[in-house]
Amino acid sequence: MNFNFQSMGNTALAVLTTVGLQILGAIALFIIGRIIINFCIKLVNHGLKRQNIDPTINGYLTSTLHVLLNIILVISLLGWFGIQTATFAGLLAAAAFAIGTAWSGLLANFAAGAFIVVLRPFKMGDFITAGGVTGTVEEIGLFATTINTPDNVRTVVGNNKIFADNIQNFTANPSRRVELTAQLAHDVNPAQAIALLLPKLASIPNVLTNPAPEVTLLAFNPMGPVLAVRPHCHNDHYWQVYFDTNLLINSAFSDAKYPTPEQPVAIRTNGLAVTATTH
Numbered sequence: 001m002n003f004n005f006q007s008m009g010n011t012a013l014a015v016l017t018t019v020g021l022q023i024l025g026a027i028a029l030f031i032i033g034r035i036i037i038n039f040c041i042k043l044v045n046h047g048l049k050r051q052n053i054d055p056t057i058n059g060y061l062t063s064t065l066h067v068l069l070n071i072i073l074v075i076s077l078l079g080w081f082g083i084q085t086a087t088f089a090g091l092l093a094a095a096a097f098a099i100g101t102a103w104s105g106l107l108a109n110f111a112a113g114a115f116i117v118v119l120r121p122f123k124m125g126d127f128i129t130a131g132g133v134t135g136t137v138e139e140i141g142l143f144a145t146t147i148n149t150p151d152n153v154r155t156v157v158g159n160n161k162i163f164a165d166n167i168q169n170f171t172a173n174p175s176r177r178v179e180l181t182a183q184l185a186h187d188v189n190p191a192q193a194i195a196l197l198l199p200k201l202a203s204i205p206n207v208l209t210n211p212a213p214e215v216t217l218l219a220f221n222p223m224g225p226v227l228a229v230r231p232h233c234h235n236d237h238y239w240q241v242y243f244d245t246n247l248l249i250n251s252a253f254s255d256a257k258y259p260t261p262e263q264p265v266a267i268r269t270n271g272l273a274v275t276a277t278t279h
Helices: 005-050 055-080 085-102 104-119 159-164 190-201 235-255
Strands: 127-130 133-140 144-148 154-158 167-169 175-177 180-183 214-221 224-230 232-234 263-269 272-278
Touching: 005 055, 104 133, 104 144, 104 159, 127 144, 133 154, 144 159, 154 159, 175 235, 180 235, 190 214, 190 224, 190 235, 232 235
Parallel strands: none
Antiparallel strands: 127 133, 127 167, 133 144, 144 154, 175 232, 180 224, 214 224, 263 272
C-alpha cells in the first residue's frame, strides 16, 4: 500500500489550521463576550442607581442578569464549534430538570431570594437576626445572603433558611430599648434606688429623652429586689448605651454604698446546719 505523505501532511495542516482558527475565534468570542457582559452589567447598574433603585434590588437584578448573559455566551461558543444549539437547549432543559430535582434546596434558595427582594423584610445595611445569625446585611444574592456579624465574621446563609425562619430587623424602627437589670440587696429600698438611677440615665450620651428612660421594680429573688433599667437610643448607639448603662449602675450603687446582694445558703455538716452566703 502506497502512502502519499505529502497529501496526508497537507490534509493534517488544513485540519489543524481550521481547528486552530476555530479555537482562536472562540477565544476572541469569549473575550469580546466577557467585555460586552461587563459593559452591560455596569450600564444596567448605573441606570438603576440613577433611578434611585434600592441597592438590594439593584444587586439582585444585576446578579441575575450576569448569570443569564453568561449562559447565552456559553451557548454562542457551542454554536461557534458547530454544535446545534437547539439540541443543546433541549439537553440544557433536561439537565436543569434533573439538577432541579436533585438540588431542590438550591431552587428553594433562589425562590426565597426572590421573595426577600419583593417583600423586603430587610435590605442591605440593615442589622438583623435571621437564620440563626445576627449581623449587618452585606449582600442579598441569588441563593444566599451574606451577613457580617458584630465580631467581624462574614457569614453566608441560604435564602431559604432565612425566609423559613423568624426574621428580626433591628434597623427597621428608629430607636431601640436597652434591656438591663440591677440586683439590689434586701436592705436597699427599691424606690430609693429608682430615684437614684433615673435622673442619671439621661446623662449617658445618646440616650433619648423621647421615649424617656425607664427604671422600675421587675421582680424579687432570694438575693433581693431586681430593677429593670431601660434606656432608649438609636440603633447605631445601642452597644455604647448598653455598656455605659452597666457602668453607671455599678458606680451609682458604689457611691451610694449599697451593700452587696447576698443569698443565704444552708449547708448541713455532720448533722449540724451551717448558714453561708453567696454573692
